[in-house]
Amino acid sequence: MKTALDSTAPEVDGEPLSFRRRTVIIDGPDPVDKYVGGQLRLRRAQIGMTQSDLGSKLGLSFQAVQKYETGENRISASRLYQLSRVLDVPLAYFFEGLDGASQVEDEAVNSDLSRKEAAMVLGTYYRISDPRLRSACLLIMGRMADRGDGESA
């Protein structure tokens, strides 16, 4: 049965918008909290520090550190700052690779390919000994580039 409250509920793309608060028990840890926790665990293991060691430096139990690492407990800004000091990493470390790590990798590959292409064009250009042919090549390339811009526009 549809209630008056349901009929006035806002919708997004035809789906009713939920105002229910996200909870760890129902929804599981937030992916970002989980990622930050994973980075924390990785860095801790990297420097050979146990959960108890880290906990004692921060005045926490090892269970609390464990909950940070699983993302079950959210790390506050002040705690994150403390962690960065204790683990000797910049604050940005905890978020490194969080957004589009693969995209960055793809861009790096593309940029690498572009550099190789540019080097090939330059190499070929300077292998043409006749200056008139070289200027003709430049002219052709310029025309082709203009035409390409016109087509794409």
Added chain:
Amino acid sequence: MTVTARASHSISEPAGAVTCAADGGCSYLRALSTIEHLAGFEHTARSYAAAAARCRRNGCWAAAANGGAHGGPTPHASAAIPLYAARKPALYTPPSERMGQMIPFVRSRFVDFVSDSDGNYIERRQLKLDTLPGRNDPLGYLYRYWRGLRSETGCQFSNVDTVHLTRAGVIGTLHVVDVSSNDPVDFRFELFGYALPFGAQEKPRAHPVAIYAESTLRDYNTVRLTARPRLQRIRCRLDDTLHHYTRLILPFLNEGGRVVRLAVAIRQEPGNGSKIETGH
């Protein structure tokens, strides 16, 4: 497979590359990756796996970070890589020294002996857990760590801190067994110690020597049913090879308090792996 470095690694990029003796990348890092995966830390597991893959592509950067150059010496068990040990030297001792710390037989409770018509035999002595040495002993460290986990947490595998396993020095000889099935035949290894001279089967049941498979399954099942750890000294002859080791079996529970996973740590004792000459 030649066993490579025992000590742990950091996850920094390699400074140079040397030839790695491990098959398919760093076994040590892959073991860590598996443990992290089983504990539910996928992010860390992937990072270790990626580091192991870098080893496969570029050579062992752990050795390189210790002064090795490209084409330099191949790392192997005798050349311990002290990356981690340099930070935490307290518990690392060379394997030869560890072998000397035998638990006296007078402390054993009872002995079980089985043999078959092919000349294979297995002798299992149950040892008291309080006989484990307190310091510089991998099994002793691991047992004390597990006892702490049991008293302070639900003793689930997800609570395991790999840094403690590394400090104990058990990675490489540690097995993880899935015992969630009620039928011991279905028990299976989730991690098999890469430093052991046994062939890695997926299931303990698949061991070619039937009496060994049965006795192993019986011990695993006992720990599963009782949820109590077990310490044993095993001496056996399997296909003309003598095996001599101490085995610690630790149970881990699920959220319902049922034993679903075992961590089995092995300490190899003197005489382990020696071949028997069969004369005519």
